[in-house]
Amino acid sequence: MTNLEPDEQSARNGNPVANLSRDIGEYIRQQRSNAKISLRQLAKLAGVSNPYLSQVERGLRKPSAEILQQIAKGLRISAEALYVQAGILEQRQGGPVVDAVLADPDLSERQKQVLLDVYESFRRENAAEASVTKSTVEGSDVDGAGPETRTPPKE
Template sequence: MVEQAGQAVGQAVDDIGGYIRSQRESAQVSVRQLARIAGVSNPYLSQIERGLRKPSAEILQQIAKGLRISAEALYVKAGILDEKPASAVTDAVRADPGLTERQKQVLLDIYQSFRRENDYDVVPASDVSSSSSEEHHHGR
């Protein structure tokens, strides 16, 4: 059990490093540029990308800022946060380069509050037929 947990942590570190590297390459940012933005040394960032070091949440946030991606996405990859189900709206907001990270977070907070508010009043269409038949069945 302990070995498996250690392997899972190691896997998360490998995943985050590879993810950061692929995001950096697709953004056409050099290791040197990203290291400067994130406030870390080139060798340290290189070790993160190769899965030899596990970055702190603060370093991940700076890396995310340098790559112009969501810090939450990096936290999920690093195993710091659990992944939330993605929606088209959430993905679109996070991908919008015209918004700051703060603006994106505010929009997503408002969106989620509306969703929570409506969950109490609205039954998703996929659940309507099954809940109706269950109520009918239990009513007998």
């Protein structure tokens, strides 16, 4: 998915709204795939109709924030993550966990660093597992942005 076809590339540069719509759909499908549940199961968990969820995933419809909230509940992820993908909420820079830990007034700087080290090691551990599944990709840790960067392992 990192290699877009030429027309998709130009469409992406030309109409960001349509791209956002496609982004949220792909993201939902990806999270659903990660959770290993069918479209119908998610629709039921989320309390939305399964045809509509299908349309949303394929970018044919643009769900409201309320629907995104329900889908997030069904996926057991935060609604904010979906809002960000849908373009109705700004993405935090360092990621929600990093931001929250750094901002926590109850932690000393050393404790913050320890927590973030544990967090990063978990993420590396998970990335390594994903890399083994994909191929043996050795190198520096590419991810630093957020969940979005996990899209490629789907391929």
